Amino acid sequence: MRKPMLSPLPILYIVTCLLFACTRGVKHTTPLQDSLLPVEAMQSDADVLWTALSEIHPGFGIYTAPDSMERQYRQLRASLTAPMTEDAFVAKLYPFLCYLGCGHTQVRHSVHYHPATNVFRLPFEVLVQQQRAWITTRRTTKLATGDEIIRMNGVPVAAIIAHGSQLYCGDGYVPSFKELYLSEYDGFEDACNTVYHWQPPYQLTVKGADGALKEVTLNAADTALKEMVIPEDKYAGWRKVDSTGYLGLYFAPAAHTALLEVPVLAYTDTLAMQKSFAQIAKANTKYLVLDMRHNGGGDLRIAMRLLSYLADTDFRIIKDLYCRLPDPSKHRLGADFDSALTENFKASCTPGALVDGHYHMNILPAFGQGYGPLPVAKKDRYRGELIVLTDGGTFSSGALFISALKAQRAHTIFAGRETAGTAEGCNGFAMQELTLPATGIKVEFPWLRVVSMSTPAQKGRGNMPDSVVEYTPADIVAGRDMDLRLAQAIIQRKMAGAAH
Secondary structure (H helix, E strand, O other), X not given: OOOOEEOOOOOOOEXXXXXXXXXXXXXXXXXXXOOOEOHHHHHHHHHHHHHHHXXXXXXXXXXXXXXXXXXXXXXXXXXXXXXXXXXHHHHHHHHXXXXXXXXXXXEEOOOOOOOOOOOOOOOEEEEXXXXXXXXXXXXXXXXXXXXXXXXXXXXXXXXXXXXXXOOOOOOOOOHHHHHHHHHHOOHHHHHHHHOOXXXXXXXXXXXXXXXXXXXXXXXXXXXXXXXXXXXXXXXXXXXXXXXXXXXXXEEEOOOOEEEEEOOOEOXXXXXXXXXXXXXXXXXXXXXEEEEOOOOOOEEHHHHHHHHHOOOOOOEOOOXXXXXXXXXXXXXXXXXXXXXXXXXXXXXXEEEEEEEOOEEEEEEOHHHOOOOOOEOOOOOOOOOOEEEEEEOOOOOOHHHHHHXXXXXXXXXXXXXXXXXXXXXXXXXXXXXXXXXXXXXXXXXXXXEEEEEOOOOOOOOOOEOOOOEEOOOOHHHHHHOOOHHHHHHHHHHHHHHHHHHO
């Protein structure tokens, strides 16, 4: 499975993010059978995890009530009745953790983990939307792009999607990230392997374009088809600027229109924003498309820098940063957390006043004015028409940036899909890693809660676009960028209106 990958922690002042890597990650597989985990070890680690979540985790109780979380923990513990592989144990941990509603809390295998190679690849890929699944790319002539899967091996597709949604944690109740995970990162296939342990032949009930149902049997040999589809060149007619580092900057010919792609908020090139907006100003840009899709976050300081070029006036990037304990490292589980990351935490902030049961954290001066107000850019600030693209991969500080931009810039159009990060904020800033002592399995574990600048209409949901863009299976296979197409159509309407 191609998993959304967590970024490394080279600096302190970050909101750790899910970076959607294009490379294929470690799949859920069946490890060697001589490495079964003892029941006592798994139960002990379940107890440690519960203690850490209920007493330290800043997101505990926000999206699932504490008593409901405790019921889930007790069900998890009661299910640990026989030795099992590490993969099987991880597969039991994830549904429990998903109730927390924190996309920064993810499970990582122990250093002793040895996966086997008997992983079965499905001869098709899917597009998941609204609890339904359609065939996109296929490796068999028995299926067609656009076929809707109704059942697989007798199981309704909605049940497969529900199980697959519990194999990776996301923020709040946001469906867009789960749909992206199931579609683009092979989460649907992962559910077939991890939850159902299916292998060929597969029995599918699908609905074709004509609405008729048909039964299809897919054997192991049904993988020979290689569709020769040349993806659409979405940059046709755009001129790329080569001096903007990791940012993608493009100009449309003779239209005063620019496209700025921000795939990650990276501190590796601190001049990238300055160079990009200097070029945007030089071109007398009147229409800017800001592409924040698949931006899994990164360094909050870079989010501040980006916002300084776009905000109407001096601005704030976050409202608050808090912790449930003044110093989580002094908790009785403190030794089970990473000591180097503990030093990062202490170097980035200090505890302040106790407010409503948690400690407001003071950001140390070495890491900037975290709360603001922060000044807008003195030079090359963009004040024209702005269209911002988001999707189910816009997460962490990427979503915090969207919340702050929405609150502090007028006359901005948001298009695409709901952000993966909730509009009200996330858990993160300075991340930690909890090692479950009996099995060695690791849990990415935030200590801090970041409150965004947004006042969301619905708790637990992401930043909503003004214009929602949905893709068809044919769009996916053809590589059509329907979000960018919409942005261009909006610009054309505005240009036509300005001409009259």
